[in-house]
Amino acid sequence: MQFPMDQDMQVSALITDRNRQVAKWVREEMCSEGTRHFFDVWHIGKSIQRALDAAAKERDCEDLKLWRPAIINHLYWTAASTPTGDPDEMEAKWQSMINHVQDIHEHSTPAFTSCAHPPLEGEARDKEWLEPGSPAATKLESVAARKALVKDIRQLSPQHQTFSLEAYHSLILHFAPKHTGFSFLGMYSRLLLAALHFNSNGNRDVARTSEGEARYAVRYPRFRKGGWVVHPIKEKPSYGYATNLMVSLVEEYCKSPQALQESSAVLSSSCTAPPHLFPPEGCQG
Structure with missing residues (x-):
C-alpha cells in the first residue's frame, strides 16, 4: 500500500480477508484518510460453514446441515443486494435469516422490515423450517449473532472480492514454482510474464x-x-503477448544491439544480492 500512498493516490476502498493485524493497520493508518475497509465474502462464508458444520453435530441440531447452503447463499445476497455497503442494512439483512429459517418473514429492524422474497407457495413453502425455540434454532442464533461475526458482516464487500488477486497468485506458481530457485532477474522476469499473461487472459x-x-x-x-x-x-488462453515481446526484442536489436546490451547491463546492475550473501549483523569480514 505504500506505493500508491507515495504517489499521492487516494485509496477509496480496500478489500482483504479477516486478518486482524491487517485490519488494525488499515484502521489506524488508512481509515483516517478516507479509506473504507471491506472484507471478502468468501473468507467469512468459509468461517460460517465451519461453525455450522460443528453445530450440526450437536444433539437435535442436525437440521442445520440442511440449511447450510441457503445460509451461505444469504450471506452473499446480503452483500450483493447492498451496493452502498451500508453496515446497518447489511447487519439487518443478515439477522433476518435467523427469523426466515423459522418461517418468520417480518422483522423488527427498521433497516430491513421484511424478507425480500415474494409470498412462499408450493415447494418454496414445503421446507424443513426450524421450530422457534428449538435447540437447532437456538444454536443457529448463537452462531449467526456472535458479536465478532456481526461486526465483520457490517464490513462485507458489496461489489469487489479478492478472488482475482488469489487467481493471480496461483498463476505466479505456474511461472515461478516454489520448488525451483531463481536468480533475481529470473524471478523478476517471471513475475512480469505472469502479470502479462493474467492481464491478457483475465477477462476471457x-x-x-x-x-x-x-x-x-x-x-x-x-x-x-x-x-x-x-x-x-x-x-x-492466448499467448499473443509473448509474440509481441519477441517482435519488440528483434526490432530493438536491429535498431541498436549496443543500446539493448546497455539496457540489460543497467537492469543487471540494479539487482540486489540474495539475503544469504550478506554477513550476519555483527560479523566482521
Missing part, C-alpha cells in the same frame, strides 16, 4: 458450442464436501 469470454450455446461444467470443490457447483468454461 465463455466458450461456446458450434450452435453458439455457452458451455458449462459441473465441478466438485473440496470445500463443498461433496456439493457441486456449475462453472462456465472459458475460451483457451
Whole structure:
C-alpha cells in the first residue's frame, strides 16, 4: 500500500480477508484518510460453514446441515443486494435469516422490515423450517449473532472480492514454482510474464458450442464436501503477448544491439544480492 500512498493516490476502498493485524493497520493508518475497509465474502462464508458444520453435530441440531447452503447463499445476497455497503442494512439483512429459517418473514429492524422474497407457495413453502425455540434454532442464533461475526458482516464487500488477486497468485506458481530457485532477474522476469499473461487472459469470454450455446461444467470443490457447483468454461488462453515481446526484442536489436546490451547491463546492475550473501549483523569480514 505504500506505493500508491507515495504517489499521492487516494485509496477509496480496500478489500482483504479477516486478518486482524491487517485490519488494525488499515484502521489506524488508512481509515483516517478516507479509506473504507471491506472484507471478502468468501473468507467469512468459509468461517460460517465451519461453525455450522460443528453445530450440526450437536444433539437435535442436525437440521442445520440442511440449511447450510441457503445460509451461505444469504450471506452473499446480503452483500450483493447492498451496493452502498451500508453496515446497518447489511447487519439487518443478515439477522433476518435467523427469523426466515423459522418461517418468520417480518422483522423488527427498521433497516430491513421484511424478507425480500415474494409470498412462499408450493415447494418454496414445503421446507424443513426450524421450530422457534428449538435447540437447532437456538444454536443457529448463537452462531449467526456472535458479536465478532456481526461486526465483520457490517464490513462485507458489496461489489469487489479478492478472488482475482488469489487467481493471480496461483498463476505466479505456474511461472515461478516454489520448488525451483531463481536468480533475481529470473524471478523478476517471471513475475512480469505472469502479470502479462493474467492481464491478457483475465477477462476471457465463455466458450461456446458450434450452435453458439455457452458451455458449462459441473465441478466438485473440496470445500463443498461433496456439493457441486456449475462453472462456465472459458475460451483457451492466448499467448499473443509473448509474440509481441519477441517482435519488440528483434526490432530493438536491429535498431541498436549496443543500446539493448546497455539496457540489460543497467537492469543487471540494479539487482540486489540474495539475503544469504550478506554477513550476519555483527560479523566482521
